[in-house]
Amino acid sequence: MTIYLFVGYxxxxxxxxxxxxxxxxxxxCSEWGLPxxxxxxxxxxxxxxxxxxxxxxxxxxxxxxVGADALKVPYTGDPESFSSVVAAAxxxxxxxxxxxxxxxDREPLEAVEEALSxxxxxxxxxxxxxxxxxxxxxxxxxREVVHGGKTARExxxxxxxxxLFLRTNPSLCTGxxxxxSACAMARQGNFDTSxxxxxxxxxxxxxxxxxxxxxxxxxxxxxxxxxxxxDEKAGGLVYNRDLCTLCGACTTxxxxxxxxMDSERVYVCNLCSxxxxxxxxxxxxxxxxxxxR
Amino acid sequence: MTLQGCGYMGSILHLDISTKKSRxxxxxxxxxxxxxxxxxxxxxxxxxxxxxxxxxxxxxxPLIFSTGPLTGTLAPxxxxxxxxxxxxxTGAFLDSHCGGPFGISLKRSGHDxxxxxxxxxxxxxxxxxxDQVEIAPANDVWGRSTQESELMLKRRFGSENEVxxxxxxxxxxxxxxxxxNSSRVAGRGGAGAxxxxxxxxxxxxxxxxxxxxxxxxxxxxxxxxAHRLVRMNEITVRQLPKYGTxxxxxxxxxxxxxxxxxxxxxVLDEPRPLFGESWRKDIxxxxxxxxxxxxxxxxxxxxxxxxxxxxxxxxPDYETTWALGPNCGVIDRGAIVKANELCDLYGVDTxxxxxxxxxxxxxxxxxxxxxxxxxxxxxxxxxxxxxVQLSEKIAKGEGVGRTLQNGxxxxxxxxxxxxxxxxxxDYAIEVKGMELPAYEPRGAQGMGLGYAxxxxxxxxxxxxxxxxxxxxxxxxxxxxxxxxKAQLVIDKQNEKAVxxxxxxxxxxxxxxxxxxxxxxxxxxxxxxxxxxxxLELLGERIYNLTRMFNIREGLSGDDDRLPRRLxxxxxxxxxxxxxxxxxxxxxxxxxxxxxxxxxxxPTEERLQRLGLSQLLRA
Numbered sequence: 001m002t003i004y005l006f007v008g009y010x011x012x013x014x015x016x017x018x019x020x021x022x023x024x025x026x027x028x029c030s031e032w033g034l035p036x037x038x039x040x041x042x043x044x045x046x047x048x049x050x051x052x053x054x055x056x057x058x059x060x061x062x063x064x065x066v067g068a069d070a071l072k073v074p075y076t077g078d079p080e081s082f083s084s085v086v087a088a089a090x091x092x093x094x095x096x097x098x099x100x101x102x103x104x105d106r107e108p109l110e111a112v113e114e115a116l117s118x119x120x121x122x123x124x125x126x127x128x129x130x131x132x133x134x135x136x137x138x139x140x141x142x143r144e145v146v147h148g149g150k151t152a153r154e155x156x157x158x159x160x161x162x163x164l165f166l167r168t169n170p171s172l173c174t175g176x177x178x179x180x181s182a183c184a185m186a187r188q189g190n191f192d193t194s195x196x197x198x199x200x201x202x203x204x205x206x207x208x209x210x211x212x213x214x215x216x217x218x219x220x221x222x223x224x225x226x227x228x229x230x231d232e233k234a235g236g237l238v239y240n241r242d243l244c245t246l247c248g249a250c251t252t253x254x255x256x257x258x259x260x261m262d263s264e265r266v267y268v269c270n271l272c273s274x275x276x277x278x279x280x281x282x283x284x285x286x287x288x289x290x291x292x293r
Numbered sequence: 294m295t296l297q298g299c300g301y302m303g304s305i306l307h308l309d310i311s312t313k314k315s316r317x318x319x320x321x322x323x324x325x326x327x328x329x330x331x332x333x334x335x336x337x338x339x340x341x342x343x344x345x346x347x348x349x350x351x352x353x354x355p356l357i358f359s360t361g362p363l364t365g366t367l368a369p370x371x372x373x374x375x376x377x378x379x380x381x382x383t384g385a386f387l388d389s390h391c392g393g394p395f396g397i398s399l400k401r402s403g404h405d406x407x408x409x410x411x412x413x414x415x416x417x418x419x420x421x422x423x424d425q426v427e428i429a430p431a432n433d434v435w436g437r438s439t440q441e442s443e444l445m446l447k448r449r450f451g452s453e454n455e456v457x458x459x460x461x462x463x464x465x466x467x468x469x470x471x472x473x474n475s476s477r478v479a480g481r482g483g484a485g486a487x488x489x490x491x492x493x494x495x496x497x498x499x500x501x502x503x504x505x506x507x508x509x510x511x512x513x514x515x516x517x518x519a520h521r522l523v524r525m526n527e528i529t530v531r532q533l534p535k536y537g538t539x540x541x542x543x544x545x546x547x548x549x550x551x552x553x554x555x556x557x558x559x560v561l562d563e564p565r566p567l568f569g570e571s572w573r574k575d576i577x578x579x580x581x582x583x584x585x586x587x588x589x590x591x592x593x594x595x596x597x598x599x600x601x602x603x604x605x606x607x608x609p610d611y612e613t614t615w616a617l618g619p620n621c622g623v624i625d626r627g628a629i630v631k632a633n634e635l636c637d638l639y640g641v642d643t644x645x646x647x648x649x650x651x652x653x654x655x656x657x658x659x660x661x662x663x664x665x666x667x668x669x670x671x672x673x674x675x676x677x678x679x680x681v682q683l684s685e686k687i688a689k690g691e692g693v694g695r696t697l698q699n700g701x702x703x704x705x706x707x708x709x710x711x712x713x714x715x716x717x718x719d720y721a722i723e724v725k726g727m728e729l730p731a732y733e734p735r736g737a738q739g740m741g742l743g744y745a746x747x748x749x750x751x752x753x754x755x756x757x758x759x760x761x762x763x764x765x766x767x768x769x770x771x772x773x774x775x776x777x778k779a780q781l782v783i784d785k786q787n788e789k790a791v792x793x794x795x796x797x798x799x800x801x802x803x804x805x806x807x808x809x810x811x812x813x814x815x816x817x818x819x820x821x822x823x824x825x826x827x828l829e830l831l832g833e834r835i836y837n838l839t840r841m842f843n844i845r846e847g848l849s850g851d852d853d854r855l856p857r858r859l860x861x862x863x864x865x866x867x868x869x870x871x872x873x874x875x876x877x878x879x880x881x882x883x884x885x886x887x888x889x890x891x892x893x894x895p896t897e898e899r900l901q902r903l904g905l906s907q908l909l910r911a
Binding site: 008010042043044045046047048049050052053077078081099100101102103104107108110111171174175176177178181182184185186189190191192194203204205207208281283284 | 365366367371440447452453475476503504505506509512513517518520521522523524525526527530531534579580581582583584585586587588589593605607761767768769770771774776777781784788802805806807808809812825829
């Protein structure tokens with residue numbers, strides 16, 4: 001038996017009525033030997049955006065007082081705030097709910113991983129499973145995180161074996177440039193997107209087109225000192241600064257103009273050692289990583 | 294401690310266009326701490342630098358471009374810049390925000406903000422490249438459309454530059470002129486006219502600096518957590534990406550909150566042609582995002598058939614769809630795109646343009662304006678062709694557009710003066726001189742209070758109570774209830790001031806909250822905001838500062854008003870049937886909770902508590 005418990009009305013009587021109903025459900029459930037799951041829902045004029053997490057906590061505390069056997073709770077976004085929700089449950093199992101179908105498998109898996117790390121007991125997922133393009137696969141993944149003790153990344157690593165390539169689907173590109181910012185942050189620790197290892201070309205009104213390294217090897221062939229090599233197994237370019245003379249031949253040779261250089265070094269795409277950040281952050285699938293065995 | 298490398302570039306550029314002299318001011322930690330950036334920083338600079346009650350179109354008046362510490366970072370929607378000045382439309386404080394890439398370029402040139410004063414002798418462009426500031430002749434660009442000007446200037450100064458420019462409307466000082474950047478605009482309130490009054494066609498910026506954050510690892514974690522929430526939220530992962538901001542049109546209409554025919558009705562009988570899915574079917578060709586935005590609410594529109602075949606624009610968003618559509622009784626998508634295109638190319642605000650057309654149409658239908666006075670246009674509600682013709686008149690400032698481009702308040706006065714009758718005022722739907730946007734406040738009481746108390750005049754984005762009142766987000770509340778609305782409006786105003794000062798767009802805020810913003814801001818800047826409460830206080834401080842600016846300009850509680858129609862004339866149908874806005878029942882509580890006196894003036898005690906007291910005296 002799963003019921004909602006609304007918390008957030010200004011009207012004390014109304015809130016008391018809801019609690020009374022929940023208590024009745026609870027006693028009937030124990031009579032019939034049914035477990036009662038309560039999903040606390042912040043609702044009404046006391047709810048602001050800022051206090052949402054506080055109200056979740058408050059309603060969890062109320063739920064266990066009326067006799068919930070388990071709680072179905074939205075993830076509050078980060079482990080710190082969620083651990084206080086778990087604490088409010090005082091040992092009653094906390095199940096993380098799935099909510100709307102997320103953009104990809106990664107987001108809900110990570111949320112579950114984080115929630116488990118601070119004491120959540122499991123999940124209640126609906127839409128993220130049934131609306132998945134491959135529900136069976138998603139179920140396997142989430143089982144591996146909940147019951148197999150794997151991290152989201154470990155679970156997702158399956159199917160990534162082999163040499164990795166970046167691929168694009170230009171018609172999905174919105175021109176947001178998150179890929180560029182993510183690349184710069186991951187590889188340089190700043191937001192100098194001019195040195196990003198990929199590009200988004202086309203300014204309004206022409207449509208944006210993402211351009212990524214396709215490992216064609218022209219830069220390697222142009223390099224006179226063998227400072228660049230290809231990681232044939234995992235994919236991606238390997239740059240050896242010690243051998244590089246900063247001659248710039250590679251930057252001219254790149255048919256996609258993706259290589260940049262300053263007085264320190266040449267900037268090349270190494271596929272972030274197996275987890276390309278551009279693809280990870282891309283919100284539309286315009287850039288994605290594909291493994292080829 | 295220097296702020297450079299901590300989300301900030303650490304400096305503010307002051308340029309006197311008349312003398313061509315510029316100087317750099319260091320952005321102090323105290324200023325960042327108290328006002329963050331964007332709106333807050335702009336408001337502080339304006340308060341300190343503007344001469345009270347000066348004409349915003351006079352050369353001396355400051356025009357400020359200001360960014361936030363998250364502008365240009367990987368924070369979701371980390372792209373915004375604010376344009377801050379006094380509005381020539383309202384005479385009140387103006388902050389107008391834009392998601393174009395200009396703000397990021399400005400930061401790359403090494404500046405968090407620029408303050409422009411003075412006036413060029415001839416049409417010019419300000420070109421900023423790192424520390425070099427040049428005032429370049431732009432005679433040949435003057436008179437050209439926004440889009441053409443941007444392309445010309447990018448060709449001239451290099452494609453690495455970003456261009457914030459005005460169209461012909463800004464050049465001729467139309468009080469509803471906007472500032473354009475890469476098909477995004479700082480739309481409301483007439484900042485484009487302030488730029489035009491300085492003979493400045495464009496500000497062109499580029500640089501080799503780059504935006505850095507204080508703690509890269511912590512920032513990456515905080516930014517991904519925020520992105521993850523955006524990527525898990527129904528509104529930001531499905532509704533806005535797929536149907537743009539028009540995703541809400543159906544619900545707002547069902548709730549009786551969609552203003553129709555210049556606010557004569559709150560329900561549109563045939564809304565379907567304007568639903569997001571209808572646009573998506575045959576007009577929108579592509580989803581388009583601002584920089585660092587995972588949502589992509591914007592769309593590229595292209596009309597393929599019918600009278601307006603060939604018309605293209607970015608959008609139309611919900612507000613524009615409504616202003617040029619239902620507000621004029623129009624549901625013809627092609628016509629709306631055509632009018633939107635004209636507004637963008639000539640550089641006028643689409644909401645105010647639609648507001649002015651709705652006003653003219655009602656005056657025409659009531660026999661207050663004759664066909665001759667409207668250049669022979671048959672300005673009946675629902676006449677799509679007339680709507681496009683009037684948009685063109687306003688965009689070009691021709692014929693009746695010469696009057697209407699001044700906004701509905703001044704148009705009403707002009708017509709009243711010319712014809713010796715006062716009735717026009719009743720049909721001018723504005724607050725503080727700014728035309729109302731697309732939410733019928735008789736259908737959502739909090740929105741009414743929000744419009745009345747917004748610092749820049751009728752604006753839906755100072756207190757978006759619509760989320761709770763009409764859309765059921767964040768707990769949902771009864772739209773007709775009065776209780777709790779004052780506090781709701783205050784909370785929304787304060788948190789929005791934080792979003793606008795951080796350099797973020799409100800739309801990521803559908804999924805994230807001050808909790809996530811705080812984590813990103815702290816990781817980026819190293820500033821010590823201990824809790825969401827600290828940020829709420831920051832927002833309150835900024836909102837009180839803009840209030841004090843308005844009071845210094847001579848505004849008072851009397852200006853926290855709504856048009857008579859919304860206060861006295863009940864809606865005739867729909868869920869909000871028989872309702873008016875009960876402003877008088879909410880305003881005293883709002884003032885009291887704000888710590889303002891009965892005239893709407895912040896008390897000394899409150900200013901002191903917010904750390905503003907000293908500062909305002911200095």
